[in-house]
Structures are given as structure tokens and as C-alpha cells.
Amino acid sequence: MRCSVLRMSTLFLRTLREDPSDAEVASHRLLVRAGYIRRAAPGGFTWLPLGWITFRNVERIVREEMDREGFQEVHFPALLPREPYEATGRWSDYGDNLFRLKDRRGADMLLAPTHEEMFTLVVKDLYSSYKDLPLTIYQIQNKFRDEARPRAGLLRGREFTMKDSYSFDIDDAGLDVSYAKHRVAYQRTFDRLGLPYVIVSAMSGAMGGSKSEEFLAPMAIGEDTYVRCTACDYSANTEAVQVAPPSPVAFDGLPAAQVVDTPDTPTIQTLVDLFNARADLRRADRDWTAADTLKNLVVKLKYPDGTIVPLAIGVPGDREVDMKRLEAQVAPAEIEPFSEADFAANPHLAKGYIGPGSLGEDKAAGIRFVVDPRIVDGTAWITGADSPGKHVVHLVAGRDFTADGTIEAAEVHAGDPCPRCSNDLEMARGIEIGHIFQLGRKYAEALGLTVLDENGKTRVVTMGSYGIGVSRAVAAIAELNCDDKGLIWPAEVAPADVHIVATGKATDQQLPAAEILAAECEAAGLRVLFDDRVGVSPGVKFNDAELVGVPTIVVVGRGLADGVVEVKDRRTGERADVPLADVVARLKG
RNA sequence: CGGGGUGUAGCGCAGCUUGGUUAGCGCGCCACGUUCGGGACGUGGAGGCCGGAAGUUCAAAUCUUCUCACCCCGACCA
Numbered sequence: 304m305r306c307s308v309l310r311m312s313t314l315f316l317r318t319l320r321e322d323p324s325d326a327e328v329a330s331h332r333l334l335v336r337a338g339y340i341r342r343a344a345p346g347g348f349t350w351l352p353l354g355w356i357t358f359r360n361v362e363r364i365v366r367e368e369m370d371r372e373g374f375q376e377v378h379f380p381a382l383l384p385r386e387p388y389e390a391t392g393r394w395s396d397y398g399d400n401l402f403r404l405k406d407r408r409g410a411d412m413l414l415a416p417t418h419e420e421m422f423t424l425v426v427k428d429l430y431s432s433y434k435d436l437p438l439t440i441y442q443i444q445n446k447f448r449d450e451a452r453p454r455a456g457l458l459r460g461r462e463f464t465m466k467d468s469y470s471f472d473i474d475d476a477g478l479d480v481s482y483a484k485h486r487v488a489y490q491r492t493f494d495r496l497g498l499p500y501v502i503v504s505a506m507s508g509a510m511g512g513s514k515s516e517e518f519l520a521p522m523a524i525g526e527d528t529y530v531r532c533t534a535c536d537y538s539a540n541t542e543a544v545q546v547a548p549p550s551p552v553a554f555d556g557l558p559a560a561q562v563v564d565t566p567d568t569p570t571i572q573t574l575v576d577l578f579n580a581r582a583d584l585r586r587a588d589r590d591w592t593a594a595d596t597l598k599n600l601v602v603k604l605k606y607p608d609g610t611i612v613p614l615a616i617g618v619p620g621d622r623e624v625d626m627k628r629l630e631a632q633v634a635p636a637e638i639e640p641f642s643e644a645d646f647a648a649n650p651h652l653a654k655g656y657i658g659p660g661s662l663g664e665d666k667a668a669g670i671r672f673v674v675d676p677r678i679v680d681g682t683a684w685i686t687g688a689d690s691p692g693k694h695v696v697h698l699v700a701g702r703d704f705t706a707d708g709t710i711e712a713a714e715v716h717a718g719d720p721c722p723r724c725s726n727d728l729e730m731a732r733g734i735e736i737g738h739i740f741q742l743g744r745k746y747a748e749a750l751g752l753t754v755l756d757e758n759g760k761t762r763v764v765t766m767g768s769y770g771i772g773v774s775r776a777v778a779a780i781a782e783l784n785c786d787d788k789g790l791i792w793p794a795e796v797a798p799a800d801v802h803i804v805a806t807g808k809a810t811d812q813q814l815p816a817a818e819i820l821a822a823e824c825e826a827a828g829l830r831v832l833f834d835d836r837v838g839v840s841p842g843v844k845f846n847d848a849e850l851v852g853v854p855t856i857v858v859v860g861r862g863l864a865d866g867v868v869e870v871k872d873r874r875t876g877e878r879a880d881v882p883l884a885d886v887v888a889r890l891k892g
Numbered sequence: 893c894g895g896g897g898u899g900u901a902g903c904g905c906a907g908c909u910u911g912g913u914u915a916g917c918g919c920g921c922c923a924c925g926u927u928c929g930g931g932a933c934g935u936g937g938a939g940g941c942c943g944g945a946a947g948u949u950c951a952a953a954u955c956u957u958c959u960c961a962c963c964c965c966g967a968c969c970a
Contacts, residue, residue, distance in 0.1 A: 320919060320931065321904045325963055345961075393970095400969070417970050451893070451968050459969080467970090526969085626967090738970070770970070808928055842930035860929060869929095 308821050309799060311834040311847075315352050318847050328524050330781035331456025333790050337850045346453030346461030353851065354777075356798040358464075361496060361776050362443055364795060365466045368492040372484050374439040374468055379421045381445055385411035387420035391749040402447045414447035419746045419768055422469040426764070427752040433473045433762070436754065437481055441468030443773060455524065457778035458734060464774040470767040473756065478765045482514065482741055485769045489518055489737050492771065497793030498736060498780055503529045503538045505738070514741040519733030520779045527733050530715055534726035541715050541730075542631035547722040548709075551701070552681025558697045565694045569655065571596055571620040574694060578685065584696065596620030597678065597686035597698070599657045601670065602629070603645065604636035613641065613649075615662040617674035617686075617706065618713040629712040651689075658687035658695060659704035673710040674700075735772070736779055742766040790852025791874050799832035800824075801890055802853035804844045806860040809837040817859035820868070820886060827887045849873065855890060 316338040325342075326332040334340045339354030350358055366376065385403075388394040394401070394413070402414035415421070422440065430438070443466045453461050470481035486502075493500045498520050505517045517540060519527055531538040539545075563584065568574040571593045578584045578591045585591075598620045604612045614633070616624055630638055646654045651661050651668035662672035678684070680701030688695040698704060717730045747753070747764040756762045777796075784791045794800070801824055805817035814835065821833045832853055834844050841860070848856045858869040867880040870889060881889055 317902080317920085319903055324898080324904070327963070342962090397970090398968090419970085446970095448969080452966095454963085465970095740970080768970080806929060811928085838928090840928060840930085840932060842932080845930050847931090858929080 308825050308831045308833050309352075311832070312836045314832075318850055326456060328455045328458065328782065329785050330458065330778040333785055333850070333852075334456060334778065334781055337790055337852065340457065342456075344462070346450060346459075348457060348460065348774075353798045357792065357796055358774065358777055360796045360798070361780070362464070362466075362773050364495050365492055365771055365773060365776075366443065368488045368495070369441050369466070369468065371491075372439070372488045374441050374488075376442060377425075377440050378442050378444065379415070379418055379425075381415050381447065383413055383415050383421065385413060387424055387750065388413060391420055391746055393420070400448050400450065402449050416446055416448045417465070417768075417770070418442070418444075418467055419469065419742070419766075420750065423746045423750045423752050423766065426471050427750060430471075431754055433754050433756045436764070437470065437472045437477050439468055439470040439481055439484075441466060441769075455778075457774050458524075458782075459526070460774070463772060466771040466773055468769045470769070471752075471764050472766075473754065473762060473764065475765060478741055478743075478767055482739060482767050485739050485767070486516070489739065489769075489771065493518060493520075493736065495795055496776060496780060497784065497796065498776065499783065500736060501529070501531065501538045501731075501733065503540050503733075504543045505540045516739050517735050518737035518739075520736050520783065521731055521733045522779070522782055523732060524782065525732035525734040527735055529731055529733060530719075530728040531731055532721040532724060532726055533729055535721060535724040537721050537723040537728075541625065542628050544628075544711065544715050544719075544728075545722045546676045546711060546713070547720060547725065548676040548679055549682075551679045554681055554699060554702050557681070557683055557699050557702070560695055560698045560703050562688045562690075562693055562695050564692060566692050568694070571598060574685065575620075578696070591685070593621035594619050595683075595685055597659070597674075597684035598622075599659070599662060599672075599687060600624050601641040601645075601652065601657065603639040603641055604633050605639050606636045611639070612636075613645070613670045615657070615670045615672040616710060616712055617659065617662075617672065617678060619675060619677055620685075622675075622713040622716070624712050625714045628715075629710070632710050632712055653687065653689050653691050656687035656689060656691055656693060658689050659698065659706070660687075660695070661689040663705070664707055671708075672706050673708045673712075674706040675713045676709045676711065677713075678706065678709075734775070734779055734782075736776055737769075737771045739769045740767060742768050785852070788846070789850030792852045792854060794854050797853050798851070799830040799853045801829055801855045801857055802832045802834065802848045802851065803857045803859065804834045804841075804848055806841040806844065806858065813859045813863055816863055816883065820857070820859060820883065823887050824890065827891055829887075829890055857886065857890075 318338050319336045322332050323335045326335055338351055340348045340350055343349040385394055401416055404412050406412055445462055446465045447462050450461050453459055472478045472481055500518045500520050503517050503519055505515045519529060528541050529538055530541060530544055565574060565577055568577055575591050575593055597617050599615055599617045601613055601615045604614050618624055626638060646652055649668055661668050662670055664671050678700050683697050683699045685694055685696045686698055719728045721728050744763045744765050747766055752764045753761045754764060780796060781790055803817055803821050805814045807813035821831050824831045854873050856871040856873055862868060862880055867882055868886060869878050870881045871878040
């Protein structure tokens with residue numbers, strides 16, 4: 304606890320009258336303008352006194368909520384040797400995002416982007432019995448990621464502070480408990496930070512089947528798109544949305560498949576227009592739409608070991624393939640486009656007219672064919688006939704073709720049915736402020752973390768990892784708590800409880816009266832920011848106070864002659880004249 | 893990594909098209925005086941390798957090439 308009044312006359316602070324030209328988003332703009340941070344390096348920021356106090360408040364809250372769950376704080380180096388990361392494959396898997404360097408002897412080192420390996424190894428180093436588990440340890444530390452594009456100030460930097468914790472359990476049931484404890488701790492943490500959040504299920508990606516949820520703070524400038532139901536509480540990352548498949552339809556009475564000459568139909572729209580324009584193809588009940596077509600896209604999957612495998616994806620023609628969703632499904636493989644040369648090498652594929660007739664592992668081209676879950680048995684489609692200038696209509700899934708499987712890769716649209724309650728979904732944006740993750744045994748297996756169970760048998764430990772972006776949280780709070788005048792901190796993270804402004808000239812009564820008030824507030828346990836500057840005009844002080852964003856502003860000014868000061872709520876703008884003697888009691892209440 | 897934009901004093905900007913003494917303006921900063929409840933005023937100051945490098949030229953902030961950095965949109969992002 305700080306035990307002296309922060310004085311504006313000596314505080315290492317310079318507020319800016321104008322917005323910095325290189326800052327776009329509100330949090331970045333205001334944190335720089337109000338003198339909380341300065342850019343020091345590409346993707347790196349210096350914390351100035353007000354900013355550092357605020358940062359430490361956030362850090363303290365995170366720490367208190369971790370400690371409350373009985374998690375124990377440790378601290379690792381950020382500068383680490385290559386070997387542990389080599390053992391788990393992440394030295395190369397992390398790609399360009401990893402800061403790699405060499406020491407004077409030429410040994411490979413890295414600046415840690417996250418610490419799964421080191422936590423796993425330290426537990427391996429010290430523990431070897433099931434009796435030692437469960438265990439959760441955490442640290443609050445700077446992480447390094449060589450982001451392709453740092454942006455938005457503190458929201459995405461190359462060096463940032465993260466609270467990362469890791470749980471160690473003997474079995475899956477234990478992991479579920481550790482995971483649930485973190486989930487609750489995170490909810491409490493973000494509540495205290497004054498950060499609204501939604502919890503969305505996220506993709507487990509390469510880990511396969513493990514549970515993972517992200518805490519997103521909803522905001523327009525967020526980088527993550529997620530969907531939420533307009534009726535129930537379902538929400539999910541777009542990558543993780545599970546489409547509710549329609550029920551299969553009976554084949555009875557469906558017309559037979561028919562190949563049609565369709566010249567000059569390079570797009571889905573021209574194809575639909577042609578079908579609607581021709582009397583012999585027109586539907587009796589309604590017009591054809593893009594949703595009646597089946598669009599087939601071929602891509603190449605490149606696996607980390609270098610193998611390249613083609614994959615065909617079929618989606619309804621009214622949707623594009625969402626590359627992010629596709630990538631999440633095929634991780635750790637990367638997606639590469641199917642090039643002209645690939646088409647040339649594969650004569651079974653008619654570019655632009657690819658259909659189920661040529662796709663599938665059992666076909667001549669031998670390409671695995673997976674389709675959107677909406678393509679259930681009994682649905683009929685207009686799709687490529689595998690011959691230039693020809694499409695086929697009434698091609699029925701389950702009757703005329705069978706895919707090798709389904710895949711969640713089609714775009715999600717606003718208005719799509721919620722998989723839980725089938726009401727409309729809507730799209731929203733948010734910034735990831737926390738992520739909880741059931742890792743399973745990947746790291747324990749790779750690094751040999753085992754313990755003996757009660758039967759003396761060796762068991763691989765199962766792990767979870769859990770992160771909160773501490774520096775990002777400061778920015779997220781700022782982003783969601785500001786107005787056109789400046790920042791408006793929630794009480795617990797604010798750099799002070801009260802901002803006392805003394806107006807008048809040096810020889811007036813206001814300054815000594817404010818000085819006494821500041822001392823009284825401090826004695827009452829309030830954290831005080833005191834604008835004791837002389838020769839600074841009142842307008843400047845008022846504007847600075849609003850910019851800095853301490854929750855309560857007390858003006859010791861012209862009302863002093865009547866024995867009152869003005870107490871102003873920064874958030875609501877409400878102001879009241881309060882007798883000097885009652886101020887401390889009012890602020891404490 | 894693609895597309896777009898911007899680099900001139902601590903901050904915000906003008907000047908560049910059409911090259912020409914000593915590079916300007918506002919804010920901030922320093923000194924003195926006045927002022928003192930919504931970013932006061934006067935007078936006098938300090939502060940610049942015009943992002944960097946190479947070139948063209950008698951002469952470059954200005955033209956050319958290369959490079960670096962920052963911002964935005966995409967790609968990427970435990």
C-alpha cells in the first residue's frame with residue numbers, strides 16, 4: 304500500500320493536449336494522452352507512474368484471485384534454452400512468432416512465448432507421486448511473441464505481461480476439477496476488474512478433443528469474432544460453432560440426377576440465373592437459389608512433417624469456405640491453395656466443374672471429400688458434373704454420392720440457427736482477455752512427466768494451462784471505461800481513489816485547505832492524487848483530472864469561502880457541494 | 893507477407909506539386925510581468941543532421957533509387 308499522496312506538482316507525468324497521431328483505438332489514445340504509457344519499442348511500451356500503479360492494481364487482483372484458490376506463485380526466466388521446446392516440437396511449430404537468439408557460445412536460446420515446457424519440467428524435477436497431486440502453480444511474467452503486426456497499443460504487443468498457470472492432475476476427473484476452479488477464479492477476477500466478458504467455447508486445435516474456453520470482453524475493436532444466440536446463453540468462437548444438421552430426408556419420389564449443359568456459368572450466381580431462366584429446369588414451387596447448389600473447393604493440407612495431402616470440401620453455394628474454421632479443423636496442418644499446376648497434374652478434376660462424381664477417396668483422383676453437415680442424406684443439389692461446361696441437378700446425397708465425412712468449414716452467418724435452441728445467432732466482436740485450456744498429456748508425454756499411482760504404476764500426468772493477459776486487461780478496461788473527455792477507471796484498478804484539485808492562486812486559501820484535506824483523506828486510508836500545481840489555470844486542472852480518470856474528483860475552489868468543496872463523480876458527472884468537514888466521511892461511504 | 897497511408901522540435905501540423913539565403917506555425921518548455929472556475933495574456937528566449945543511406949544537381953525537406961520505422965485493412969495470432 305502506497306503511503307504518500309501523489310502530487311501532480313512532482314509526479315512524472317505529462318498529459319498531451321492532442322491525440323497522438325499513431326494511436327487509433329480509444330485505449331491506446333487515452334493511455335498515451337493521459338500519461339500512463341509511452342511507446343518504447345515496436346510492440347513494446349514503457350509504463351509511467353500512473354500507468355504502473357494501475358497495472359499493479361490489475362496484477363494484484365489477478366494474484367489475489369489465484370491465491371484464493373490455493374494456486375502458488377512461482378517465477379521462471381523468460382530467456383530459455385532451446386532444448387525443452389525442441390522436445391515438444393514447439394521450437395519449430397511456433398514459427399516466426401518465436402523470438403530466437405544465440406548466446407556467445409552459439410547455443411540457441413529463445414524468449415518464451417508461454418511456459419508449458421518449463422512448468423512441466425519443474426514438476427517432473429520435484430514430484431514423483433500421485434500424493435503430490437493435484438497441483439496448480441502460476442506466474443505473472445512478460446511474454447515475447449514476434450507478432451507480424453503489433454497493433455492497438457497494449458492490446459497486441461510483442462512483449463506483454465501474462466498470468467499463466469498450469470494444473471497437474473493424475474486423471475481426467477482431476478483435470479476437470481482444476482479446470483472448473485480456474486473458470487470460477489477467472490469469473491471472479493474479471494468481475495473485480497470491472498470487465499464484462501462472455502465465455503465462448505474455443506477450438507482445441509492440434510490438441511484434439513480437449514476442452515478450451517476463451518473469455519472475451521465484447522468490444523467493436525475486438526479481434527475475435529464470435530457468435531451468440533439472441534435467445535439462450537449459447538456463445539462460441541466462429542471456429543467452434545457446431546452446425547445443427549437437418550434431419551435426413553427420404554429419397555422417395557426425388558427426381559433422378561440429370562446432367563445439364565451450362566455454358567458461361569463461372570459463378571454460383573450465373574449458374575442459378577441460368578437454371579431459373581430455362582423453362583425445362585425451372586422449379587415449380589420456387590426459384591432456385593445459391594443454397595440449392597453445392598460448391599466444391601480443393602485445397603492442399605501441409606502437415607508439419609512436410610507431407611502434402613489434397614482435400615475437397617463441399618459447402619452449400621450460398622456460403623464461402625471460412626479459412627479460419629477450416630484451419631481450426633485440420634490443425635496442425637496448414638492450408639495451401641490448389642494451384643494451376645496441381646490441376647494440371649490431376650486430369651480427373653475439371654476446374655470450375657468439380658463435383659462429387661470425381662471426389663472421394665475411392666475415386667480415380669483419390670481426394671478425400673468432406674462436406675458441410677447441412678449436406679445430409681436425401682438433400683438434392685446442383686453441382687459440378689466433372690466435365691467442362693456441365694453441371695448436374697437433382698444429385699442426391701446418400702443416393703448419388705457419399706462423402707468421406709463432414710467438416711465445419713462453411714461460413715457462419717448472422718441469423719443461422721443456434722445449435723442449442725435454434726433461435727437466431729448474431730455475430731459480435733471481442734478481445735480475448737483469458738483462455739482456459741485442458742492440455743491433456745501432450746506436454747507430460749513429450750517431456751516424461753510421470754508419477755506413481757497408489758498401485759505403484761507409472762502414470763502420465765494430465766495438465767491444463769490457463770492465461771490472463773494482464774497488460775491487455777489494462778487496455779481492455781480502458782477501452783470499455785472512457786468517454787470523450789478521458790479515462791474512467793473502475794474503483795479497484797484506478798491509480799487513486801480521489802483526485803483533489805486546488806484552484807486559485809498560490810496566495811489563496813484553497814491550496815492550504817486542499818493540502819489539509821489531502822492529508823485527512825490519506826489518513827483515512829484513501830489513495831490520493833493531489834493537483835497542487837501553482838500557476839496552472841483551473842481549466843487545465845479540470846481537463847487533466849477528467850483525462851486521468853480517477854473515480855472521484857474533489858475541487859477545492861471558490862466554494863471554500865462558504866466552507867464547501869465540490870465532489871464530482873467522474874463516471875456520472877454528478878456533482879455536489881459538500882461541507883469540508885464531511886468530505887472524508889462521504890468519500891469513505 | 894500482400895494492399896493503403898505517414899515520417900519535418902517533446903506533441904499536433906504546414907512547406908514538397910514547380911529544388912534557390914538563416915525551415916515555419918500552434919501547443920508544450922524557460923525567464924519576467926499580468927491573470928486565476930473550464931485547456932489565460934504580453935514581452936523575450938531555448939529547442940531541428942527535415943527517419944536513414946546512396947544518387948541527380950552549382951544547389952535537395954523538396955527530384956530518383958534503396959532502406960528503416962510507425963499507423964490502418966487483410967493474412968497470421970497459446
